[in-house]
Amino acid sequence: EAGVTQSPTHLIKTRGQQATLRCSPISGHTSVYWYQQALGLGLQFLLWYDEGEERNRGNFPPRFSGRQFPNYSSELNVNALELEDSALYLCASSRGARGYTFGSGTRLTVV
């Protein structure tokens, strides 16, 4: 069974640009979650999508947005990038309340 896949692995952007991160969940998983982990810090919840709908949103500005496609894959968009957006962005998927399986993450660096 393929795990959660994220792309790209690394992304370098300039302040003010937009970044797009992608995630494919495990087959059969309908929920996708996005987390931000800045260096040395804990996991901060960003967004939760289920069945194509945004179910919950963390305490992040509106320039963080995303969507879930009919095949349950998901995209996270970050507009007007700021230096403090540099972090590891983790996508996870689940089916029900059995815990998440995480992807390997996208390391976003804003310069």
Added chain:
Amino acid sequence: QKEVEQNSGPLSVPEGAIASLNCTYSDRGSQSFFWYRQYSGKSPELIMFIYSNGDKEDGRFTAQLNKASQYVSLLIRDSQPSDSATYLCAVNSPTGTASKLTFGTGTRLQVTL
């Protein structure tokens, strides 16, 4: 008060000893509890989950849950250097979003030779 609290550590234990990692949570309605291991620069990996009061054992790992005290712990027996990592406690958020997990900031474990 943070929703899920963990001591950041580092917790240092000698090889072969028992490592005890602790977590408290604030919401009494929480229903399921998870322990993740995260190596530096890597993504978290689920190692244990527990739903009911008491102990749950899986190999060298034991998860303990006490809902009355709002406390969950992870014991690692015969600790190995490869167990050195950050351990994240996660709690199912019951506020109408049953699938969403809230994570603690993690406890860094160092197993010394």
